[in-house]
Amino acid sequence: MILESLITCPHCATAKSETMPTDACRFFYECSGCGARLRPKHGDCCVFCSYGSVPCPPIQAERAGGVGAANCCSV
Numbered sequence: 001m002i003l004e005s006l007i008t009c010p011h012c013a014t015a016k017s018e019t020m021p022t023d024a025c026r027f028f029y030e031c032s033g034c035g036a037r038l039r040p041k042h043g044d045c046c047v048f049c050s051y052g053s054v055p056c057p058p059i060q061a062e063r064a065g066g067v068g069a070a071n072c073c074s075v
Contacts, residue, residue, distance in 0.1 A: 001055045001060055001061070002060065003019055003057065004020070004050035005017070005048045006018075006052065007029060007051045008038065008052075008053075009031040009034060009051070010051065011031065011034050011035055012031065014033025014034065020052075022057045023058075024051045025040075025045045025049075027040060027050070037056055038048065038050070043068075045059065
C-alpha cells in the first residue's frame, strides 16, 4: 500500500506530497500555493483520487481485491 500521494492543484499547478489517511477519505484540501479549497471531482471519493498521483488507501485496497475498504469510498 502506498501512503504518499502528490496532490497537484488544478488552478495553479502547485504540487505537494501528502500522507494519506488509511481509514478515511479526505474530502477537502487547501492548496498551499493559491489557497484554493479543492473538493473531489464528481464520481471520486476524495481529493487524492481526483488530484493525487496515487488513489487513497481504501481505493487501493478495493482495487487489489482487499476486504474492508472504507465506507466513504463505496461509490
